[in-house]
Structure formats: C-alpha cells, structure tokens
Amino acid sequence: MYKKILEIFLILLVFIYIIFEELIWDRLAKPIFSYISSLELFKDLEPKILALNSYLILFIFLIPFIIVELLGIYAGILFVSGKILLGVVLYISKIPIAVVIFWFFNIAKDRLLQFAWLNYIYKNLILIIEKIKHSKIYLMIQNKTAIIKDEIKKRFFISKIGLNEKIIEIYKLLKDKFNKKS
Numbered sequence: 001m002y003k004k005i006l007e008i009f010l011i012l013l014v015f016i017y018i019i020f021e022e023l024i025w026d027r028l029a030k031p032i033f034s035y036i037s038s039l040e041l042f043k044d045l046e047p048k049i050l051a052l053n054s055y056l057i058l059f060i061f062l063i064p065f066i067i068v069e070l071l072g073i074y075a076g077i078l079f080v081s082g083k084i085l086l087g088v089v090l091y092i093s094k095i096p097i098a099v100v101i102f103w104f105f106n107i108a109k110d111r112l113l114q115f116a117w118l119n120y121i122y123k124n125l126i127l128i129i130e131k132i133k134h135s136k137i138y139l140m141i142q143n144k145t146a147i148i149k150d151e152i153k154k155r156f157f158i159s160k161i162g163l164n165e166k167i168i169e170i171y172k173l174l175k176d177k178f179n180k181k182s
Contacts, residue, residue: 007137014138018145024095032099046107057108058115061101068098148177 036042049057071094079087105112113119132138152170 010135010137011141014132014135014141017132018138018141028092028095029099029102032096033103036100036103042103049104049107050111054111054114057111058118061104061108061112064097065101068094068101144177148174 049060052060072091075087075091075094077087078084078090113122151173
C-alpha cells in the first residue's frame, strides 16, 4: 500500500515537473530569455556585472531570487486555497523576473558558485533534476505525453471541426489515455 501511494505521489510530482518544463520553461521562459539575451542593454551590462565584488553579485542575485520564490510559494497557496486564477496570474507574472534572474545567474555563475554553500545547492539541484529525467516514471510520462500531443495535433489541428468540438474531443482523449493502465 505504501509503495503504491509513493508511486502515485512520484508520478504526480514528475507530471507537474514535466508540465512546468514544457509549458512554463519551453513556451514562456526560453523565448523571454533569448530575447533579453539579445538586447544591447543586457549585453552592455555583462562586463559591468562581472566587474562587481562577489558579495555584491551574490546580494543582487539573492534578493530578487528570494522574492520571486516567495511569490511562487504564495501563488501555490492561492491556487490550493481555491483562488486558482489569481494564483496562475501571479505565477505567470513572476516569470519575466525569474528569467532575468536566470540570465544574471548565467552571467555571474562562476563568481556565484565560488560560494561553497551555493555551489553545493546548485550541484545537488542539478543532480536531482538529472535523476528525475532518467527515472522510469519520468520517461513513461514523457512517452505518454508525446503520444497524446501527437494525437491531439493529428486529430484536432489538422481537422476542420469547431473549437467546442475540439475541446470535447481533447477532453475525451485525455480521459481515455489516463484511465488506461500502462
């Protein structure tokens, strides 16, 4: 019984991770990151950032990082407490700031990782992400998600049925796919 509950919990966590990776990172954050990285303003800031004292770089990184993470936690609390729309809007609104923080981290990564505690956290976070991405559950969900996305594209975005019919068909497809045992 304990193993089954743990497996369901892991599937849920991995599924949430995939959704965030696919929707939030790939569809929203990466394009914003590419855009700001190409802006002259941000290119001009790079040497100025690297000329700063390591502790000042850490401070500039940590303050917005902590604020954005707290906003994410608050958005989750709003979502769970039934204020779904407000939680989603708050979470999505923090993405551009998070992308700038990620850009800053990429610029100052070598300097930031000189701090042993931050280096330890970073390496362990990367290790956890790699473990997730190589787990059986992740690979199974990725496979199912790819099959479902492919079917949705084939069935609904090539056909000429109306939007309401497409939504109903997608709902039925997802319900059927997730009710089947792997």
